[in-house]
Amino acid sequence: MSNPDPISVFRTEAAELLEQIESGLLDLTRSLDDRDQIDAVFRGLHTLKGSGAMFGFDALAAFTHHCETAFDRVRKGDVPATHELVSAVLSAQDHMRALLETPNGDHDAMSTSLLDNLHRAVNGAGSPAPVAVAATAAAPVKEDAGGMREWRIRFRLPANAMANGTNPLGLLDEMRDLGDCKIVADISQVPDLATLEPRDMHLGWDVALKTDRPRADIEDVFIFVMDDMELEIAEIAGEKPAAAPKPVETPAAKAVVVAEREAPAIQAANDSKQNKSAENVRVPAERLDEMMDRVGELVIAQSRLTQLAGTAADLGLRSVSEEIERLSGELRDTMMVLRMMPVASLFSRFRRLVHDLSRETGKEIELITEGETTEVDKTVIDRLADPLVHLVRNSIDHGLEKPEERLAAGKEAKGQVILSAHQTGGEVIITIKDDGRGINRERVRAKAESSGIIQPGATLTDQDLLQLIFQPGFSTAQAVTNLSGRGVGMDVVKKTVEALRGTIDIVSKPGEGSTVSLRIPLTLAIIEGLLVRVGQGCYVIPLSAVEECLELSLEDDLRSRGRSFISLRDSLVPFLRLRELFRTGTEPDQHQKVVVISTGSERVGLVVDQIIGDHQTVIKSMSKLHHDVVTFSGATILGDGSVALILDVTHLIAVGQHQEAQLRAAG
Amino acid sequence: MSSTLPGDTSLTLPTTLTIKNIVAVRELILDCLNRNTSATLDIDEEAQVDLSFVQLITAARKQAEMKAGRILLARPAAGDLYDVLRRGGFLDDMTPDAAHFWLHQEKN
Numbered sequence: 001m002s003n004p005d006p007i008s009v010f011r012t013e014a015a016e017l018l019e020q021i022e023s024g025l026l027d028l029t030r031s032l033d034d035r036d037q038i039d040a041v042f043r044g045l046h047t048l049k050g051s052g053a054m055f056g057f058d059a060l061a062a063f064t065h066h067c068e069t070a071f072d073r074v075r076k077g078d079v080p081a082t083h084e085l086v087s088a089v090l091s092a093q094d095h096m097r098a099l100l101e102t103p104n105g106d107h108d109a110m111s112t113s114l115l116d117n118l119h120r121a122v123n124g125a126g127s128p129a130p131v132a133v134a135a136t137a138a139a140p141v142k143e144d145a146g147g148m149r150e151w152r153i154r155f156r157l158p159a160n161a162m163a164n165g166t167n168p169l170g171l172l173d174e175m176r177d178l179g180d181c182k183i184v185a186d187i188s189q190v191p192d193l194a195t196l197e198p199r200d201m202h203l204g205w206d207v208a209l210k211t212d213r214p215r216a217d218i219e220d221v222f223i224f225v226m227d228d229m230e231l232e233i234a235e236i237a238g239e240k241p242a243a244a245p246k247p248v249e250t251p252a253a254k255a256v257v258v259a260e261r262e263a264p265a266i267q268a269a270n271d272s273k274q275n276k277s278a279e280n281v282r283v284p285a286e287r288l289d290e291m292m293d294r295v296g297e298l299v300i301a302q303s304r305l306t307q308l309a310g311t312a313a314d315l316g317l318r319s320v321s322e323e324i325e326r327l328s329g330e331l332r333d334t335m336m337v338l339r340m341m342p343v344a345s346l347f348s349r350f351r352r353l354v355h356d357l358s359r360e361t362g363k364e365i366e367l368i369t370e371g372e373t374t375e376v377d378k379t380v381i382d383r384l385a386d387p388l389v390h391l392v393r394n395s396i397d398h399g400l401e402k403p404e405e406r407l408a409a410g411k412e413a414k415g416q417v418i419l420s421a422h423q424t425g426g427e428v429i430i431t432i433k434d435d436g437r438g439i440n441r442e443r444v445r446a447k448a449e450s451s452g453i454i455q456p457g458a459t460l461t462d463q464d465l466l467q468l469i470f471q472p473g474f475s476t477a478q479a480v481t482n483l484s485g486r487g488v489g490m491d492v493v494k495k496t497v498e499a500l501r502g503t504i505d506i507v508s509k510p511g512e513g514s515t516v517s518l519r520i521p522l523t524l525a526i527i528e529g530l531l532v533r534v535g536q537g538c539y540v541i542p543l544s545a546v547e548e549c550l551e552l553s554l555e556d557d558l559r560s561r562g563r564s565f566i567s568l569r570d571s572l573v574p575f576l577r578l579r580e581l582f583r584t585g586t587e588p589d590q591h592q593k594v595v596v597i598s599t600g601s602e603r604v605g606l607v608v609d610q611i612i613g614d615h616q617t618v619i620k621s622m623s624k625l626h627h628d629v630v631t632f633s634g635a636t637i638l639g640d641g642s643v644a645l646i647l648d649v650t651h652l653i654a655v656g657q658h659q660e661a662q663l664r665a666a667g
Numbered sequence: 668m669s670s671t672l673p674g675d676t677s678l679t680l681p682t683t684l685t686i687k688n689i690v691a692v693r694e695l696i697l698d699c700l701n702r703n704t705s706a707t708l709d710i711d712e713e714a715q716v717d718l719s720f721v722q723l724i725t726a727a728r729k730q731a732e733m734k735a736g737r738i739l740l741a742r743p744a745a746g747d748l749y750d751v752l753r754r755g756g757f758l759d760d761m762t763p764d765a766a767h768f769w770l771h772q773e774k775n
Contacts, residue, residue: 054686054687162686162717162718162719163686167717167718168718168755169717169718169751169754169755172754172755172756173754182759182760183755183756183759184756184759184760185755185756185757187722187725190722190725190726190729191726191729192726192729192730192733193693193696193697193700193723193726193727193729193730194697194730196693196722196723196726198686198689198690198692198693198719198722198723198726199686199689199690199719201722202722202726203718203722203755205756207756
């Protein structure tokens with residue numbers, strides 16, 4: 001296995017850094033004078049610049065340098081953070097992504113334009129608010145009004161400092177700029193060459209500094225590395241020793257105070273942090289996919305072995321087969337966990353989207369996310385991103401009202417969009433809820449009638465009416481906007497969700513808002529299935545969709561001909577005879593079974609000849625030749641090497657519901 | 668790299684001695700010290716040097732001492748190397764040994 005390419009490692013880390021910067025900027029929009037966030041964004045920009053230059057991304061480093069310089073004025077309190085400035089940095093941050101992805105592209109014009117925009121925002125920000133001035137300048141000046149003081153500064157940088165682009169010599173130069181300085185390198189912790197990790201930092205420094213500058217200026221030297229380093233700043237002597245320095249209440253100062261009192265504890269914490277990071281290994285997603293494929297093949301092979309062992313008299317073979325079955329099951333479960341990612345990684349991107357849409361539409365929007373720790377298969381997360389973007393855009397564009405409209409309706413001026421996730425059984429339910437105006441039924445009906453989707457005056461339940469918005473080509477928007485009118489309709493959203501073997505439901509109350517719920521299976525690779533026989537063929541029904549199994553006697557079957565309904569606890573459930581649907585040309589078994597499947601509130605029964613039992617189903621995609629086959633969502637290989645098709649539950653329920661509607665219409 | 672006598676060798680280092688290739692430089696010196704007890708390092712005055720290299724040489728000196736050998740510089744530190752030593756705080760409060768090693772100053 002080859003070592004990871006340093007450039008691609010840098011790209012991954014830079015992408016994460018950009019996400020952190022974006023997150024910090026978005027947090028800043030909620031509290032513009034939050035010093036922690038300002039420092040965090042500044043540190044992020046600085047690190048990106050340094051590591052970009054180190055790995056040869058010169059354009060990225062140069063551009064980021066300008067942004068860092070501009071943002072430094074905010075950090076130093078020269079200008080206040082404003083919404084315009086934060087938006088300008090967010091736009092610049094998007095450009096940094098482009099510079100990262102295509103470093104050799106022609107970005108000059110865009111870079112110049114964005115920097116002009118940024119400088120305008122900085123210059124237009126005016127003077128800092130009085131509070132900001134007090135926080136950044138007044139306290140230190142008061143503290144150090146006494147003249148020259150002597151400081152002893154001892155520090156060790158985090159082990160990965162050099163690899164991350166931090167230049168310790170730059171820090172030492174900055175210390176020298178503060179005053180009369182004697183710097184002595186501490187080589188005591190440098191190991192011998194055989195055990196040295198040469199990219200890690202093992203050096204420390206002991207600095208004696210005589211300066212008239214305040215303590216905060218010394219802390220500022222370390223602002224980019226403060227989080228992970230060991231730092232001690234102690235005053236040795238001053239011309240006015242009676243005036244004991246009062247620590248500045250900044251996070252950095254707090255860190256220093258803690259460092260002075262609890263250096264060993266911090267060292268332990270740092271060790272623990274470093275150990276923790278050493279426990280994590282970054283693995284490319286495609287390697288996980290390859291491994292998942294291998295586990296899938298193993299499960300199939302194990303299934304064949306189990307079948308062979310079942311027919312063999314050899315007790316030793318049976319014992320080994322059972323052991324391998326247990327181990328492959330555990331391996332499969334472990335593999336599933338490896339592929340799981342928290343939906344936080346999906347939800348986090350919507351903060352930026354909502355921020356941008358809020359500015360574009362002039363609507364005040366609060367995004368609330370819930371259940372971010374819920375975990376879903378990585379592939380599901382990747383594929384859900386676009387549908388969710390569309391749904392959130394729809395909620396904001398069509399659902400939420402303008403502030404004045406909301407106030408007139410007795411609502412808060414600020415609208416809410418709630419993104420939430422929770423797990424139930426083998427599914428994750430993701431909901432997008434807004435407190436906007438709700439779906440206008442009259443407009444939906446008018447549009448559906450004019451588009452020929454329904455007959456004029458057709459009788460529809462409220463749910464059926466709402467489901468019309470998922471029809472191809474359906475849109476109630478008066479004009480196509482660049483928010484939701486991007487050529488991706490709700491029909492595409494529904495298809496994408498169904499391709500994930502999921503379902504989509506919508507609930508909407510006029511004047512109160514809408515809730516769209518997506519039910520998605522936790523994983524796409526291996527599912528628990530119910531293996532059934534229809535005629536001579538075997539089929540798999542996803543177990544998560546199975547509600548119950550009933551016996552359908554030959555008499556009941558004959559009695560229900562022409563009706564195709566069964567009575568299930570006082571409700572009629574339509575059923576489909578799979579033998580007829582698949583045209584098997586075989587006679588029904590004496591004791592047919594009805595497997596009742598459901599998605600949400602809709603149910604349908606599937607008549608099969610035999611229920612064989614549960615089956616670990618490794619899903620194989622259908623070939624391109626079968627792309628128009630809608631009854632099956634995939635195939636799997638059984639223990640005897642034969643193929644079983646996996647039923648598409650959503651499609652079969654739709655067929656059943658259609659059949660029910662036709663029968664009802666016929667009276 | 669040219670070897671003179673067993674146990675004593677001269678090693679010419681590349682002209683880039685920074686974190687970009689520090690892993691390779693470590694391998695080079697380690698390999699040399701595994702085969703010889705002492706080595707004289709030839710560092711070009713124009714060589715690009717950063718702190719990772721000074722740290723590496725410090726580690727190499729410890730390695731050589733453990734094996735009762737030693738490392739020498741072919742000439743006193745100059746150029747980038749001297750600059751890094753100065754800025755990195757290696758020249759303040761120098762021990763006689765360090766001054767002898769880096770700057771070829773006579774020990775008292």
